[in-house]
Amino acid sequence: MIRFQLNGREAALDVDPDMPLLWALRDHAGLTGTKFGCGIAQCGACTVHLDGAPIRSCVTPLSAVDGASITTIEGVEGPVAEAVKAAWRDLDVVQCGYCQSGQIMSAIGLLTQTSAPTDADVVAAMDGNLCRCGTYQRIRAAIADASTRLG
Amino acid sequence: MLFSPASPLPASPALTRRGVLAGGLTLGLALALGGKRARAAGPVGTFDPPATPNAFVTIAPDDSVTVTVKHLDMGQGVSTGLPTFVADELDADWSQMRFAFAPADAATYANLAWGPVQGTGGSTATANSWMQLRKAGAAMRAMLVSAAAAEWGVPESEITVARGRIRHEASGREAGFGAFAQAAAALPVPAEPRLKAPAQWIYIGKEGVPRLDTPSKTDGSATYSLDVRVPGMLTAVVAHPPLFGARVARVDAEAARAVPGVEDVVEIPTGVAVVARDTWSAMKGRDALVVEWDDARAETRSTQALVADARAVFERPGTTAFASGDAAGALAGAARTIEVEHVFPYLAHATMEPMNGTIARREDGGYEAWGAFQIQTIDQASVAAIMGTTPDRVRLNTLFAGGSFGRRAVPGADWISEAAHILKATGERAPIHLVWTREDDMRAGHYRPLVVHRVRAGLDDAGRIVGWEHRIAGKSIMKGTPFEALIMADGVDATSVEGARAMPYAIGARRLTVHDTRELVPVLWWRSVGHTHTAHAIETLIDELAHAAGRDPVDYRLSLLEEGSREAAVLRRAAEEAGWSGPGEGNGRGRGVSVHTSFGTAVAMVADVVVEGEEIRVPRIVCAVECGVPVNPDVIRAQVEGSVGFALATVLREQVTLADGAVVETNLDTYRPTRFSEMPRVEVHILPSENPPSGIGEPAVPTLAPAIANAVFAATGERLRSLPLDLSAGRGA
Ligand code: FES
Ligand code: FES
Numbered sequence: 001m002i003r004f005q006l007n008g009r010e011a012a013l014d015v016d017p018d019m020p021l022l023w024a025l026r027d028h029a030g031l032t033g034t035k036f037g038c039g040i041a042q043c044g045a046c047t048v049h050l051d052g053a054p055i056r057s058c059v060t061p062l063s064a065v066d067g068a069s070i071t072t073i074e075g076v077e078g079p080v081a082e083a084v085k086a087a088w089r090d091l092d093v094v095q096c097g098y099c100q101s102g103q104i105m106s107a108i109g110l111l112t113q114t115s116a117p118t119d120a121d122v123v124a125a126m127d128g129n130l131c132r133c134g135t136y137q138r139i140r141a142a143i144a145d146a147s148t149r150l151g
Numbered sequence: 152m153l154f155s156p157a158s159p160l161p162a163s164p165a166l167t168r169r170g171v172l173a174g175g176l177t178l179g180l181a182l183a184l185g186g187k188r189a190r191a192a193g194p195v196g197t198f199d200p201p202a203t204p205n206a207f208v209t210i211a212p213d214d215s216v217t218v219t220v221k222h223l224d225m226g227q228g229v230s231t232g233l234p235t236f237v238a239d240e241l242d243a244d245w246s247q248m249r250f251a252f253a254p255a256d257a258a259t260y261a262n263l264a265w266g267p268v269q270g271t272g273g274s275t276a277t278a279n280s281w282m283q284l285r286k287a288g289a290a291m292r293a294m295l296v297s298a299a300a301a302e303w304g305v306p307e308s309e310i311t312v313a314r315g316r317i318r319h320e321a322s323g324r325e326a327g328f329g330a331f332a333q334a335a336a337a338l339p340v341p342a343e344p345r346l347k348a349p350a351q352w353i354y355i356g357k358e359g360v361p362r363l364d365t366p367s368k369t370d371g372s373a374t375y376s377l378d379v380r381v382p383g384m385l386t387a388v389v390a391h392p393p394l395f396g397a398r399v400a401r402v403d404a405e406a407a408r409a410v411p412g413v414e415d416v417v418e419i420p421t422g423v424a425v426v427a428r429d430t431w432s433a434m435k436g437r438d439a440l441v442v443e444w445d446d447a448r449a450e451t452r453s454t455q456a457l458v459a460d461a462r463a464v465f466e467r468p469g470t471t472a473f474a475s476g477d478a479a480g481a482l483a484g485a486a487r488t489i490e491v492e493h494v495f496p497y498l499a500h501a502t503m504e505p506m507n508g509t510i511a512r513r514e515d516g517g518y519e520a521w522g523a524f525q526i527q528t529i530d531q532a533s534v535a536a537i538m539g540t541t542p543d544r545v546r547l548n549t550l551f552a553g554g555s556f557g558r559r560a561v562p563g564a565d566w567i568s569e570a571a572h573i574l575k576a577t578g579e580r581a582p583i584h585l586v587w588t589r590e591d592d593m594r595a596g597h598y599r600p601l602v603v604h605r606v607r608a609g610l611d612d613a614g615r616i617v618g619w620e621h622r623i624a625g626k627s628i629m630k631g632t633p634f635e636a637l638i639m640a641d642g643v644d645a646t647s648v649e650g651a652r653a654m655p656y657a658i659g660a661r662r663l664t665v666h667d668t669r670e671l672v673p674v675l676w677w678r679s680v681g682h683t684h685t686a687h688a689i690e691t692l693i694d695e696l697a698h699a700a701g702r703d704p705v706d707y708r709l710s711l712l713e714e715g716s717r718e719a720a721v722l723r724r725a726a727e728e729a730g731w732s733g734p735g736e737g738n739g740r741g742r743g744v745s746v747h748t749s750f751g752t753a754v755a756m757v758a759d760v761v762v763e764g765e766e767i768r769v770p771r772i773v774c775a776v777e778c779g780v781p782v783n784p785d786v787i788r789a790q791v792e793g794s795v796g797f798a799l800a801t802v803l804r805e806q807v808t809l810a811d812g813a814v815v816e817t818n819l820d821t822y823r824p825t826r827f828s829e830m831p832r833v834e835v836h837i838l839p840s841e842n843p844p845s846g847i848g849e850p851a852v853p854t855l856a857p858a859i860a861n862a863v864f865a866a867t868g869e870r871l872r873s874l875p876l877d878l879s880a881g882r883g884a
Contacts, residue, residue, distance in 0.1 A: 016411070019431040027386070027429040032378035033371020035553070037503050038589045042819040045503060073371035088369045092361055092785060095793055096226030097368030098375060098503040098553025126827040130819065132503045132554050133226045134796015136830035138789070 004065045006031075007075025017063035022046045024062045025072060033073040033101050037130070044129030047102035047109075048072045054109035054125075073101040080111045080150065087145035095133035103129050107143050115150040117143070198263035199282050202290035202344050206259050207283070208237055209251075210291070210332035214315060216243050218284070221253040221260035222271040223525045224364065225502075225555035226793070227848040228786040229276045231362040233284055235782060239354045240288030240347060241295075243328070244315035250363055255527040255547035270526035272560045272676070274750035274846020277782055281843055289344035291335065298334035299326065349780070349841065356781055364551070376550045377586065379509045379521040384582035385414055387573045388433040388591070390442050391422040394449035394812040395596055396671040399423060403441040410436040417576035421565075424573045430586050450671035451812035454601075458494055461603040461624040461668050469622060469664030472643040473652045476660030481618030485609025488618075489695055492605050494873040495625075495684045496806035497598035498677055499822055504553020505592035506566040510534065510574050511582030517544035518574075522567055523552030525560035533564035537571040556678040556797070558597060562632035563673075565595070590817045598807055599677035600625045601668075602647075604688040614700025616711065617659035621651055621688070624666040626674050646676060650685030650749060650853065655718045656693065656711040672809070678797065682749040682853040684874075690745040690857030691872055694864065704744050704861065705731055712746075717753035717777050720838060722746045724775035728836050729757035734865035739763060743861025745854040751845030752778040754791075758831075758858035762866045765878040767803060769831045769859055774851060776835065779842035787847050788835040794851035795833050800825040802856045804875045 003012045006029060013028050020039075025031045025048070037045030039058045046058040049071040084107050087093075094100050103126070110117055110125035117125070122143055131139070209217045218234040230250045238248050253260040257269045263283065264275040292312055299317045300307040303324050311318050318325045354360050367373035392398065402423050404416035412432025417424050423442055427433035452460070482488055508522035518538055524530045524547050535542040552559055559566075570585035577583065587595070602625035609618040627644035629635055645652075647665050654661070677683060697707035705726045712719040725731075726744065735741045739762045746755040759771040772795050781787050804823060808815045816822035856874055864870050869878065 015429075016431065016435075019429075023429065023431040026378075027431070030380075031371075032374070032380070035375075035504070036377065036586075037505075038819045040589075040818055040820060043503065085369050089361075089365050092365050092789065094226075094362070094365055094368040095228070095789060096224075096503065096552060096554040097364065097373055098551075100368055101371050104369065123828045130503065130824050130826065132501060132556075132797065132824055134793035134799075134825060134830070135789070136796055136825075136827045137792045137833055139827065140830070 002062050002066050004067060005069035007071055013062065015062065017061060019062050021048070021057040021060045021062055021065055021070070025057065031072050031074055035098055035101055037099070042130070043099070044102040044106060045099050047105040047129065049076065049105060049109060052112065054106050073105060076105065076108060080115070081108050083146040083149040084108050084111060084142070087142040087149065091138050091142045091145065093135050093138040093142050095135055099129060099131045099133070103131065103139055107139070107146065110143070111146055111150060116147055198279050200263060200286070201342065202286035202340055203259070204287040204291040204294065204340060205336055207287040208241070208291045210328045210335070212329040212332070214327040214329040215247050215249050216241065216328065217249040217251050219253045220250045221262070221269060221280070222276040223523060223549060223552055223555065223559065224252070225523065225552035225559070227276070227790060228362060228783065229271070230364050231360070232277050232782055232786060233280050234363060235354045235360060236281065236284035237288035239352055240285050241292045242312040242314065242353070245354065245360060247315050248363060252549040255524070255531045255545070257528045268526065268528045270528060270560060272525065272557065274752070274849045277844045278751065278846065285346050286344055289346050290341050293341050293344050294335035294338045295328055295331050297338055298331040302331065302334070356784070358784055360783055360785070362786070373551050375504055375553050376521065376523040377504055377507045377553070379550065379584065381509060381511050381521070381582040381584070384509065384511070384584045385426045385428065386430045386433045386584045386586055387424045387426045387570070388430070388437050388586055388588065389419070389422045389424045389569060390437050390440050391591060391594060392444050392449070394444070394446055394451065395673065396449040397444040397446045399442060400445040401443040406439040406441070407436040410439050412436070415577050416440065417573060419569065419572040419576050421569050421572070424576065426573065426577055426583065433586070434588070449812055452670070453810050453812070454496070454808040457601055457670060457809065458603065461601065464624045464666040464668055465605060465622055467666065469666035470642045471662065472648045472665050473661065473663040478618045478620045478660040478662035481660040482607055482609040482620060485617050486612045487699060488607055488609040489692070489699060490605070490607040491692055491695065491872055492603065493684070493688045493691070495602040495687070496808065496874065497601050497672065498801055498805060499593055499598055499807050499816070500554070500556040500558035500677055501593065501819070501822060501824060502552070502554030502556060502558055505587045505589055506558070506595070507584070507586050508567040508570040509582060509584045510567065510570045512574070512579045513546070517546065519546045519548070520567055520570070521548045521550060523555065523559050524549045524567070525552070525555055529562065530564045530567050533568050534571045537568060537575060557676040557680070561597065561675065565597070589819065593807070593817045593822060594814045596673035597675035598672065599683055600628065600674040602684045604684065606688055606692050608692060608696055610696060610700060614702060614707070615659070616656065616696060619658045619661040621661070621663045622666060623647060623651065623664070624668055626668050626670055626672070628674050628676060630667070646681045648685065649681035650747065651689060654689065655713070655716060655748065656708070679749055679849040679852040682747065682849070686745070686747040686749070686853035687856045687860070687874065690747060690854070691860050694743070694857070694861040695870065703733055708744070708746060718746050718748060718755070721753045721755040721775040721777050724836055724838060725755035725757050725773055728775065728834065729773035731757060734862070737866060737868060739866050741862040741865025741867070743858045743863070743865060745857040745861065747853045749846070749850045749853055752776060752847060752850035754850050754854045756854040756858040758855070758862045760859055760862040760866055762863060762878070767859070767863060767876060767878070769799065772831045772833045772855070772858070774833065774835050775838060776847070776851065777838040777840050778847050778850070779840050779844040781837045781840070782844050784837055787837055790847045791835045791851040792833045794849070795855055796825050796830055798852045798855040799829060799831070801874060802859050802876055806875060
């Protein structure tokens with residue numbers, strides 16, 4: 001039995017501790033907002049927060065989150081999350097949208113660390129999140145917009 | 152019907168047996184994919200069906216207006232674009248608009264560009280819905296007005312509708328749509344509802360109409376195909392053959408069955424399926440599976456051999472796709488000739504969401520499937536054939552697609568057929584949720600074909616093009632599918648030559664031949680299809696000819712384009728917005744230009760590149776586009792930006808290669824799409840137009856590669872023709 005905080009609530013999952021957190025979330029916790037894209041930490045679609053910092057849930061075994069706090073796109077909140085989601089909405093960033101949970105979680109992670117990131121900070125935070133639809137120009141603009149909102 | 156053995160077979164014979172349906176499919180797809188429409192001079196969008204408001208517009212008591220969207224939304228924005236037509240004619244408020252995906256019902260929801268087939272592709276969604284949904288909206292508005300007039304006892308002519316409110320000024324009465332929805336839906340449908348004049352449009356062509364799918368795609372609540380959860384479902388992963396055309400020889404499933412969570416292991420036509428209680432158990436079960444494959448009839452060539460064999464087919468006469476005048480004679484008499492070869496690799500769609508699908512037996516004995524269905528009519532018929540029932544007993548639920556780029560529109564309905572086979576092989580005891588991993592998806596073929604072009608062009612002393620001989624070798628997409636007979640009536644697969652048959656330039660004599668290669672790798676349409684290679688071959692050669700003639704690439708193109716043509720218009724606009732003053736002086740910086748029309752839309756691009764060592768960077772792309780009435784300018788900009796992001800990696804590095812028949816690039820570490828840090832600044836300029844709307848999902852893809860290749864020449868003096876552009880090859884590294 002692995003116990004952890006999931007979106008602010010106690011969670012306990014009785015599954016293979018080697019199971020990647022991604023599949024535990026999707027198949028056992030009923031949270032499908034976190035996406036599968038590659039399974040090898042190359043695309044970022046599966047990004048969630050572990051104790052507030054972005055991680056790739058596809059390569060994180062469930063055993064590694066025992067006692068930790070996990071936040072997914074469904075549960076992320078607070079001023080930074082609100083600013084990022086508002087910017088994403090106002091700029092109509094999404095196309096197919098499949099990568100966007102991961103993009104948003106990475107962007108929130110970045111702006112939580114620093115609300116006024118440099119271009120190098122943005123690239124470092126976002127280069128691991130692929131978007132096959134090519135929405136990068138708007139992602140960049142939305143991060144700048146969210147940064148402005150956060151003052 | 153010769154599907155390559157690596158793709159599931161059952162759909163095609165079954166479809167051809169069903170005479171009427173097959174006839175419809177063949178005819179419809181022939182129209183859609185035969186390129187006939189794409190070759191037409193103007194934009195598509197002239198479909199004028201009767202008004203059928205009740206099939207497309209549902210008004211609820213809470214005033215919300217739900218538009219039934221008959222097309223797959225794979226990111227291109229149809230779930231916003233189609234409701235826009237209804238909202239405008241209905242005079243609804245944008246905030247009350249909703250959308251829902253249509254069930255599989257070709258009688259009601261056919262793609263009017265295709266005939267009696269429901270499906271999405273060829274950038275036809277907007278064009279074929281344009282009149283249909285405007286009429287639906289206008290008819291519904293007229294019916295609401297009639298219902299209100301009857302209820303209030305006032306003349307219809309005194310009633311106004313604006314922003315979702317129905318008003319009778321004199322009596323001060325006012326209501327929302329919900330109040331009269333039921334009464335309106337029961338009224339006779341006006342045969343020819345009056346449509347607005349363009350000047351009256353409130354949403355069409357306007358800025359500030361936000362996407363309806365943004366909220367759900369921003370908070371994780373949007374349901375994609377992979378997110379479907381059916382009570383009691385089991386998850387399946389499949390061990391597929393490592394080579395195209397290989398088959399199962401022997402299976403040892405003992406260890407796989409012993410993996411906790413694994414419920415069953417079954418052999419199906421496409422491999423061996425492991426069925427388990429969750430995805431992880433199914434994957435672990437597959438890891439434990441021992442399968443011996445029979446490679447006797449498999450594709451075992453490597454990429455180099457496939458390219459060599461494609462070159463070899465040039466030795467045999469091809470099929471003529473276009474001929475005007477005596478091209479050979481003209482070339483013999485030319486003052487100067489240039490001959491070039493371009494090699495284009497296999498490309499994977501690599502949608503962010505790998506292929507998957509879910510299927511269940513219903514209590515009434517019929518079947519229900521969930522997926523990102525792109526040709527519902529084929530998917531439904533394929534499932535029906537496998538399960539031994541009729542299509543009307545198969546209900547499809549179309550969900551958001553995590554990208555498609557053509558991959559989900561498969562004549563062999565590969566992924567949903569595989570799910571159906573697993574359901575059948577497991578005795579239909581539980582719903583089956585089929586999951587492909589990235590590796591499964593990458594290895595499954597259905598690539599953009601490997602294509603080789605050879606073109607010889609001749610100039611006269613004044614730099615005019617007197618002759619053009621163009622040969623294309625590659626595997627036909629259509630051959631071996633249910634659409635072969637009609638689509639290839641003249642022996643030419645239009646998807647192999649589209650973009651090279653009709654050329655906008657003044658050329659003396661011209662001949663185009665196509666040479667079929669034989670290989671077992673399944674190929675498929677890939678965002679902009681034949682244009683992905685024809686535009687590159689033509690637009691890079693035109694650049695070489697301009698250079699040979701000592702002319703500026705923009706001026707030279709304009710001298711060959713008809714004055715007043717759409718190509719000339721977009722080219723002038725792109726050059727102007729980019730501040731074009733020539734390709735540049737070299738020293739690692741250069742500019743390139745290209746222009747091409749596809750799917751009824753004309754596009755010109757100017758690319759700025761910086762070359763450092765062997766690395767090519769693209770800081771800026773300026774694009775001008777004419778796509779008819781620009782229904783939603785922001786969605787158009789998004790599609791162009793996205794096309795650049797999508798296509799850039801195919802210019803820089805993307806390719807699927809084979810080593811002794813096995814796919815080398817099996818995940819996103821080796822098949823590497825464009826990343827955030829590589830994205831150019833994209834500036835999009837939309838030309839005003841009153842033509843019916845034409846495609847926008849695909850047409851900005853073909854122009855990117857040639858614009859960049861031409862810019863690389865300007866920057867380095869090195870003429871790279873094949874894709875991806877590889878400076879190390881040119882330098883003998
Ligand atoms: S699914 Fe985890 S990084 Fe791609
Ligand atoms: S929006 Fe489709 S992959 Fe990013």
